[in-house]
Structures are given as C-alpha cells and as structure tokens.
Amino acid sequence: MDQPDGAAPAQDRKAPATIYDIARHTGVSPSTVSRALNKPGRLNPETERRIREAAKELGYRINPMARALPTGKTGTLGLIVSDITNPVYFDLVRGAERVASEAGFTLVFADSQESSELEHTTAERLQSYVDGLLLVASRLDDRRIQELSSVKPVMMVNREVPGIPAVVPDVRPGITDALGRLRRLGHRRIAYLSGPQLSWLNGQRWQTLFELAVEWDMSIVEVKSTAPTREGGAEAFQRVKAAGVSAVFAYNDLVALGLLRECREHGIDVPGRLSIIGFDDIFGADLPTPALSSIKLPLAEIGGKAVRRLLAELDGTQGGTEIVLQTEFISRESVAEPQA
Amino acid sequence: MDQPDGAAPAQDRKAPATIYDIARHTGVSPSTVSRALNKPGRLNPETERRIREAAKELGYRINPMARALPTGKTGTLGLIVSDITNPVYFDLVRGAERVASEAGFTLVFADSQESSELEHTTAERLQSYVDGLLLVASRLDDRRIQELSSVKPVMMVNREVPGIPAVVPDVRPGITDALGRLRRLGHRRIAYLSGPQLSWLNGQRWQTLFELAVEWDMSIVEVKSTAPTREGGAEAFQRVKAAGVSAVFAYNDLVALGLLRECREHGIDVPGRLSIIGFDDIFGADLPTPALSSIKLPLAEIGGKAVRRLLAELDGTQGGTEIVLQTEFISRESVAEPQA
DNA sequence: CCCTGACAGTCAATCGATTGCCGCTCGATC
DNA sequence: GATCGAGCGGCAATCGATTGACTGTCAGGG
Secondary structure, eight states: OOOOTTOOSSOOOOOOOOHHHHHHHHTSOHHHHHHHHHSTTSSOHHHHHHHHHHHHHTTOOOOHHHHHHHHOOOSEEEEEESOTTSTTHHHHHHHHHHHHHHTTOEEEEEEOTTOHHHHHHHHHHHHTTOSEEEEESOOSOHHHHHHHHTTSOEEEESOOBTTBOEEEEEOHHHHHHHHHHHHHHTOOEEEEEEOOTTOHHHHHHHHHHHHHHHHTTOEEEEEEOSSSSHHHHHHTHHHHHHTTOSEEEESSHHHHHHHHHHHHHTTOOTTTTOEEEEEEOOTTTTSSSSOOEEEEOOHHHHHHHHHHHHHHHHTTOOOOSOEEEEOEEEOOTTOOOOOO | OOOOTTOOSSOOOOOOOOHHHHHHHHTSOHHHHHHHHHSTTSSOHHHHHHHHHHHHHHTOOOOHHHHHHHHOOOSEEEEEESOTTSTTHHHHHHHHHHHHHHTTOEEEEEEOTTOHHHHHHHHHHHHTTOSEEEEESOOSOHHHHHHHHTTSOEEEESOOBTTBOEEEEEOHHHHHHHHHHHHHHTOOEEEEEEOOTTOHHHHHHHHHHHHHHHHTTOEEEEEEOSSSSHHHHHHTHHHHHHTTOSEEEESSHHHHHHHHHHHHHTTOOTTTTOEEEEEEOOTTTTSSSSOOEEEEOOHHHHHHHHHHHHHHHHTTOOOOSOEEEEOEEEOOTTOOOOOO
C-alpha cells in the first residue's frame, strides 16, 4: 500500500478476522480452530462451541483463497455461454445459479460473444479460478475441449463431445410434435433456416428435421442464415421467400423473430402464406402478432442438472452417462394451414 | 484425494506448472521467476527472456489463489443484480464484462431474486472472493450497504446511497421528452404504474414525473403494481383502467408489456384509448403490436462506466463524484393522441 | 498394575506467489 | 587502488488455512 499518508482515500477497511485471531481469543491453536469449523465432532463439544462463538463474535469469514491453496478447491464453478444477450440463457443461468449456491458454490460467469477464439481465452482464464467448467453451446472444437478437460473437469451443455460428460436436450419430441402438426395442417414443403455451423444444436435440429421429413415424405431445404440473431433472421427473408415453402423452422427464436418481423414488413402473411416455428421459446416469443410458435427447451432444468452433475463429478461420484432432457412444442399463432 | 486406487474416476489431471518448476528448469530461484514475470526490466533481459520462454514452454498459468494470499488482490469483481431474468440487465452485464476483462479482471455474477435478504447473503459470500462489489439496483437498506463498503469497495449502479460512489442515469431528459410529447398530443391526465418501493429508480421515476406533471399542469396518479414483471403489469390492468387516464407510464418495460397485453385481451385500444410508455427499452419492447414506447437507459455504458470507476477506486485513483448518464425517449406505436 | 485405545489438542509442513533485505560482481570515480 | 553504487539475483518470511503425525490424558480391560 503506497497511500499518501494522512490522506487515506476512502474509509479504511478493517482487516478481516482470521483463524489466528480466533485462536488467540479462545486460547487454542489455529489448527484447533480449523478443525472446530470444518470437522464437527472431532473436538470436545465445549471447545467447539467456544470457538464457534468466538468466530461469530469476531465476524469471522473464511478466506477462500487461503483455503484454496492447500486444498486446491475454490468452491467456484465457471459458466461460459456463447452470447449473454440471448434471452435463451436466462433460465439456464438462473437454474445453474440456484443449484450452485444451494451447494455452497459460487458461479463465475462469462460470455464468448460467439467467438471461438474468445471462448478459448476465457475458458483458460477461468480455469485457474474454478473447480470445474460448464460450457454451454460451446463453439470450440473437440480437441480443445478435451484439452481443457485434462486440466479440470468440464461439463458440456447443449453439446456432445466424445469422452466429456454432457447435459443435452432431446430435440426429437418437440420436433416430432411440431412437424406432425404442420403435416396434418397440409404442409408438404418446409425449410430450415439454419444457425451457426459450429453449433451442435443446430446440427441436431437439422438432422432430426431432415430425417423426419424424409420419413414422412415431406420435402425440406436448408436455408443458411448469417447470424443467430434477429438481424440474421431478417436478412434471410428473401432467401426463405425464394425457397417457395409453406413453413419454416428457424434455428432459434431470435432468428424466427427477425424473419417474422421482416415478413410483416414485406406484407407476407404469417401464418397464412408462411408458418414460422422457432426454437427455445425465449422471453418475448409470445409478444409479436402473430405470436411465435416454438420448441421449448427445459432450460432451467438443464442448467440445474448440469451443475449437479458437475458437482458430482468433482467428488468422484460421477453420474456416468449423459443426461438427456425432453423438448416440447409450444403452439402459438404463427402456425396455420397453408393457403391454397 | 481419497480416490479408490486402480479406479481413477476420470482421466487424471496433470498438476499445473508453478514458478518453482520454471525456476528448476532455468536454474534460477523462484523469486527471480516471479520478478521476471511481474516486474519487467528489473532483471537481466537475457534472464528474463529465458524465464518467459520456459514459462511458455511449461504452459505456466499463474495461480490466482496463491497470488491473492500475499497481495490481498484477487483480480475479481462481483456483480449483483436484482433479477437476472429481466432483460434489462443484458447489456449492462455485457458492458461490465467487457471492461472488466479488458482490464484483466474477472466478473463474478449473481442475482438476488428481488430479495433483500438473499442479496445480503450473496453480497457477503461474494465479498470474500472479490476485490470490489457492484450492486445494481440494490434492494438493501443504506446501513447494510455502508457495512459492506466498510469491508471492501462497493459501487452502486442505478441507486444512490450517501457516501457510496455510484453510477446512475438521469431520468429527467427521457421523461421530459416523453411527457412533453404526451402533452403536445393532448394528454392531460396520466398515471404512473409504480414498481418496488425499495427501488431507487422507481422513486426517481415517480418523483420526476410528478414534478414535471405538476409544473406542466397535468394531473398524475400513482397506481401500484404487485411485482415488476409482466404478470405484475397484467394484474394491474383493472386499476389502471379504473384510474381513468389517457396515458400511463409503467415502472419498467416488463410491467408495460404485461399491461399492454392485458389491454389487448380486454379490447382496450392501445394507443387509441390508452397510451403506454415503459422504461429501459429492453429486448422485445419493439415486438408487440403496437410496439412499446420506452425511455431508454444507456445500459452497456452504465455497466462499463461502473466497472471502470470501481477499478479506479481500487487503486486509489478515485473519480470522486458520481457519474450520471442520460436517458432517451424511444417513441414507438404505443403512444398517440387520446381519443376524443 | 500395565497395556490399549479413544479422545482432545498441538506442531509443523505445505500449498504458490510476493517482496523487503541482503550480497555479490563489476565498472566508474577520485 | 580503495570506494561507491548500480545491476542482478537469492534468501527467507509471509499471506490464511489445512492436515498428517504426534503428545498427553484418562478410562476400561485383562
């Protein structure tokens, strides 16, 4: 501290109490204090009580850094998402946060702005702080993820990587339901407005749609979008229109929302001329007119389960297999039978 | 580690390299390594080069815990928001994150679920991890905040507390513009659908509206909402309707959105019969029909500035006074002249 | 009466990095 | 040629908590 004396800038902070203070206060040794606080029952109940009391009195708060040094455990988990401004992550983050703090863990949180490079940097930086990492919809390649996981436990969310534990949704139920509905309404030719090539979920969605469409004898085309955002959706409008389909699935609700808005602006009737279905059922999907139909992920549950699973991994109680959660089709106004 | 031998649960993680490894590798002492890495120029350039090289080669990553112990600095900032599922925090969080990571700091992030109690617990827990705390729209009372700030630096965002540095918006420009517009359109009787009593911004908004309305000779009433959410807004519909006003400001966009939807469902024409204006201009405000007008906060900027200011506080270069940022009225379809 | 062992508490090493102080070397200065 | 000081690097203490090994005590069993 090189503060100019006499001119302490802010109020002076009192140094926090340590186990040494408590030890002095109660006339025992620091190691006894440590045990009193961490290994209930190891000590004489009376001694333990006295120590606990003194700790309370002195306002003792454990110093996590100091503890982390010998134990190697920080009590902290890292969560990296691809884009924090995507509402889809709300519930996921909250679910994760809840479970983590119930378990006495702290969540550290970062976003990679859809950049694989930035994600890597961030992951490495975070890794030295945390006990384990949650990678949500990671854009990293398998090798890099495996590297990361050779340093500290890594849990994948919404993505699968060989050898790495994961919590993922099963997109099939939701898609089956949605596509079935379209089919019954009379749609025969549909499009998939796709997302980032590096997105595992994008692959899943396309794959599943494709297989089902083929199986049900519907025709399907992929239309590429430039970005998984509202802008990306809007920008793809002409290509979707040109594809001559009666219904379109969009990679996610942001894209769907962008497309929907653009349709309206160009006087394309939704759902009359084009039915639109998004994925994720984010905040706001129900706001536009027509309200957007979407295939919903149980995000909060995914976040919670992912943390729980990572926590289990941490103390060796590994869950083993991968966890899969179901999706659900939320039908709103953006779907109807195609105009003759 | 009490792993059952022979059955190592996951792949074994290699211990990360330390300065001791580097020291051995290059034949110098650990302290020299430390200096090479932290005090460029202090050492013989050649020695420094060799050490840096070895560090790179061994994949050395500093152990933040170990560093934090002697220095007391963790390189980490805590950010607590009242409700992470409120889209208003997106940009704020992202702005904060960006500045923090540019400065080599890591953001730890938590939400208090609108609970003052939970916020307090969280703040205390976080405080032992971080160098400083950012409290966004805190629901804590002044005394508790001052307590927190006597332990480690605290920066208030969207709230003022005596003696604590803050970054806040000036709601006046946006409100003036919006209210002026209403007045010119012919509105004379307006309502404010208020938010949480503990919210400082809620107070600011009401105060400012009230003063301006009085000054401009418009009548104004406060209608209470039960929660600062869409549900809260919907739930207040009857009370707003009963108030017999031609325009309403809502505490935030979530509330406004809820109210807007409910109006539509009850066949109340917006903006014909009722003009609605929200605050924050969150994601989705432009989605409904009619699109919601809103008074926008420069959230990303607020987040960034708050972090910068806290960082300055940390190394004594305190900015001194409080930072105030301007608001802006975003006019959309939910505002029109009142029906005769 | 001695031994065993449970129990309570202490000692001291350790985690990884930082830093004040010291010592050596060497060239410049008087 | 002795002295001084700058430059370079090492020694060892320190931050706060954890933990294996150890000591001393006391009760109960053989």
